[in-house]
Amino acid sequence: MDDLAPPAADEASVAVYELPPDDPDALPALDENEQDAQRNGTLLLQNATWFCQLRWIVAGVLTAAGLAACFPAWTNRFGVQLPPSWLLISAAVLAVANSGFLFMLTRLPPDAHAGPLRVHLWCQIVLDLVVLTAVVHSLGSYVTYAPVAYLFHIILACIFFPRWESLGVTIVSALLFGALVLLETAGILHRPPALFAAATVAGMSGQSVWMWQLGSLLAIWAIIWYLASRLAAELRKRKRELAAANRRLEASSAERASHMLQTTHQLKAPFAAIHANAQLLLNGYVGPLSEPSRAVIEKIAARAQMLSQQIQKMLQLANLRSQSQAKPSLTVLDLRKMIQREVERIEPLAAMRGISLETSLEPVLVRGSDDYLVMLIDNLLHNAINYSYDGGCVAVACRQTDRTTACTVIRDHGIGIPADKLPRVFQDYYRTLEATQHNKTSTGLGLAIVRLVAQAVQATVRIESSPSWGTRVTLLMPAVSDDTSSG
Numbered sequence: 001m002d003d004l005a006p007p008a009a010d011e012a013s014v015a016v017y018e019l020p021p022d023d024p025d026a027l028p029a030l031d032e033n034e035q036d037a038q039r040n041g042t043l044l045l046q047n048a049t050w051f052c053q054l055r056w057i058v059a060g061v062l063t064a065a066g067l068a069a070c071f072p073a074w075t076n077r078f079g080v081q082l083p084p085s086w087l088l089i090s091a092a093v094l095a096v097a098n099s100g101f102l103f104m105l106t107r108l109p110p111d112a113h114a115g116p117l118r119v120h121l122w123c124q125i126v127l128d129l130v131v132l133t134a135v136v137h138s139l140g141s142y143v144t145y146a147p148v149a150y151l152f153h154i155i156l157a158c159i160f161f162p163r164w165e166s167l168g169v170t171i172v173s174a175l176l177f178g179a180l181v182l183l184e185t186a187g188i189l190h191r192p193p194a195l196f197a198a199a200t201v202a203g204m205s206g207q208s209v210w211m212w213q214l215g216s217l218l219a220i221w222a223i224i225w226y227l228a229s230r231l232a233a234e235l236r237k238r239k240r241e242l243a244a245a246n247r248r249l250e251a252s253s254a255e256r257a258s259h260m261l262q263t264t265h266q267l268k269a270p271f272a273a274i275h276a277n278a279q280l281l282l283n284g285y286v287g288p289l290s291e292p293s294r295a296v297i298e299k300i301a302a303r304a305q306m307l308s309q310q311i312q313k314m315l316q317l318a319n320l321r322s323q324s325q326a327k328p329s330l331t332v333l334d335l336r337k338m339i340q341r342e343v344e345r346i347e348p349l350a351a352m353r354g355i356s357l358e359t360s361l362e363p364v365l366v367r368g369s370d371d372y373l374v375m376l377i378d379n380l381l382h383n384a385i386n387y388s389y390d391g392g393c394v395a396v397a398c399r400q401t402d403r404t405t406a407c408t409v410i411r412d413h414g415i416g417i418p419a420d421k422l423p424r425v426f427q428d429y430y431r432t433l434e435a436t437q438h439n440k441t442s443t444g445l446g447l448a449i450v451r452l453v454a455q456a457v458q459a460t461v462r463i464e465s466s467p468s469w470g471t472r473v474t475l476l477m478p479a480v481s482d483d484t485s486s487g
Helices: 032-069 072-076 084-107 114-139 146-160 163-185 197-201 207-282 291-321 335-352 370-386 419-424 433-438 446-456 482-486
Strands: 015-019 331-334 356-361 365-368 393-402 405-412 460-466 470-478
Touching (some): 032 084, 032 114, 032 146, 084 114, 114 146, 114 163, 146 207, 331 335, 335 356, 335 370, 335 393, 335 405, 365 370, 365 470, 370 393, 370 405, 370 446, 370 470
Parallel strands (some): 356 393
Antiparallel strands (some): 015 460, 405 470
């Protein structure tokens, strides 16, 4: 079988995941709906409560205007003629609906998800738009600036909702106002008296009407400014909070990393000493051991070796992530010799479990760091051995697929990885349940190191795997031609 070939047609169950070489810290996101609900619930609850408070003010203004309109002799002196019934009914509808909205908000838990709150806000906005359409009709849909008030809810929708939902509010506003104009034009809906009819009758059609128009326009501008400035203030506040939280997280992360490095460095030598002394005991340098004593010391040696390996990988991972770490010097390396050296180094471990190593290595030159490539190949080989079945086979191949690309493939026939878990295997300490049951000594850091090294050497890592098929890891990296290396 050609280990560099893609899966055959009858291997449809094999899942494929390719690690992006330019974003080593990219991790699979949570479900978008669940993530949105967890993130936006509290913010939407605050906005819905604020919206209800704002509605009390609007209801109060409409009530005051309606009561004033009940005394036409007084309002006519100011050159306006208001329809009291429309204003008072609109105020009453808003007040009753707002009480219901507030009651529903009190029944929601503080950590309510975004879904129910979004529906709640939509109900508020649609009701407000219907009431606003009635107010626009009562004030005059043609001769006043009242239709501009639809902008209030469009701005609020931009605060509350994502872009496409705010577009939906804009469409609803346009449909309601368009329907109002059509009904008035067709004569189905009777037009109330014009807002400035009293000014015309009183002979104040010039200056008085102009002042009322200017005053209403300035009021609309003031309200739009208030809503837009509130949005900008919220954004600035969130930005400051995020910046402060980010500074705290960076400081905490740096502190934890420093403690971790100090601790691991301090533990590395004691565990190495424990393992060395245990080997001395097991090899009989201090006299013969009874069988119970040998069994206990073997467990101590195995555990000390496993912890030493974990400490080594933790240090490798920390060094790879260190901002102060100097970039490795790049030289032209013989990938075949390097892989062969690592295969020979790991053969004793494979032989202990009866696992055979088959190699098909062709000459290929790459530009990279010897230490980094050793880490990369070593971790991939250890993974293939660790998750193979006893008596199995691991195939290792490398060749230059074209003038610019070197391809390395490590193929095992082991336990494989379920398709839904494949994108997560590059996370720190992540291990599938199947991997934990098969090999209890693995650290869960090997592929995390592979992820960082692959990014450093500009390599692409592709994993093909299935529980019934095993795992194939393909490593693609820039090759160096002979004439380039000699020049």
